[in-house]
Amino acid sequence: MIPLRATQAAIALAVLLPAPAGASSSDVYRTEGGALRLVTTGLAGPDGTLRGAIEIALEPGWKTYWREPGSSGVPPQIDVSKSLNVSGAELHFPAPEWHEDSYGAWAGYGGSVTLPVTFSIPAPDRYSLIEADLFLGICEDICVPVHATLSVEPGSDPDNLLDRQFVDAAFARLPAPAGEDFGIVGADVSDDAVTIEAVLPANAADAQLFVAGSDGYVFGLPHRTEMAPGKAAFELPVMAKPKDGDGAASIAYTLVAGGKAASGEFQLP
Template identity: 50%
Template sequence: MTRIPTALWMTLAATMGVTPALASSTDWFETQGGRIRLVTSGGPDAQGRIAGVLDIALDPGWKTYWRDPGDSGVPPSLNISESSSNIASAELAFPAPQRHDDGYSKWAGYDHSVSLPVTFTLTSPGQAAMIDADIFLGICETVCIPVQAQLLLDPAIDPDNAADAALVSQAVNALPAPARPDFGAAIVSTDDNRLVIEAKLPEGAASADFFIVGAEGYSFGTPERIGSDGRILFSVEILNRPKDIPAQGGLHYTLVTSSGSVSGTLPYL
């Protein structure tokens, strides 16, 4: 698969467009290799949050990226533009990815259509809102196509649409479960250049892969599984790390097995 250098993605956006704010979901935005739309469902909850999805429909043979694709590629992003009203933030969530090796590099993503849950938080709960979202993502076949679109919607127009509610519910249910002591990951050793992760798997799991997200100045190589006395270990190269350890948060990870997947955080190092 031919890759476009990251620095060129924004200037080489293949397609741009705006969909009108006529409903609580946008029309499909068509692009080479697939199409995208934004969907919301239901009114805001007690905390002023509205549930939705970034719906990515891929043509056969096309792929898209996970939240941290690896050493090349750009993860899907959704940013709220200044023309939105009463929207404080938007946060994407990601189902478990797959590991891909195209002969050029190993990367994390999806080789099928995928719906990414998104949570919109209102600035003032109880007040009307309008969502104007700038979307940027890459989809790939033999070459990678950067896709940029502006999607507009009014979440109050049709909040009880049954099809939209089913899509949002299905996407949320497809997310990895929270990690737990008997199914999750922990750091067992680290030095300046590498960390070793031990994975705990559910009984009967026949395979496992580990994905870690670089953020706050951290970036990582592709985790490689290593064997040690029956333990399930992954060696991860540390490519970059900040001078100072962040005071809050942690390193997000997803552990994918044949018996399901979980996500959690590891302490900064």
């Protein structure tokens, strides 16, 4: 007899991951705790960019990581080096939430999520084959590393309206670009912390900051030190700094407040 939980999970994944309507999307890759597929808009634009989305359908109780997973997580990674006429791929991330387990607090998603991706196509008028090697971690009580190869021939089904709508919806759910009215407006670094000033929507009663370390910087959990109408301040512990160079870096962040999210970068030092 099939356990009830397994039956419910199978039904849920079948709804979330329908059979591909055409070659602009990959076959479904199934793994413990969930399933993955890659969907594209079908053709690259004249500028050589092709939009896609990686759907991560998770069974109830499973989670996955944001771009900065904390000290023990696995961030989503994509490698397209085995592809034809594809020179790069950039993952984009919806606003995450904070989670806590026996390993500590980490940023991620408490259920199914779709990660938009932008592919670079050097010759958009020629044949392309995407061989996307995807590596990520999904977690229930323990975390499972997942390595999947998702294959798409985007130009073989250029007019698939459902796939295009799916990708467009994934990009529409991304945080807005940070600006002067919503985002980080100041960052001062010391030996052990970064002091951050942020501007928020006027109605925001709470604010959360998610920061991704890069260029040799490793950060701890942001701690909000001030909350006032239209603004907030955070202290970001510095766990490690670049060993060489002047310490200059562009640090990616997502700020969530007032039911909205904005993403951008701030500069160090």
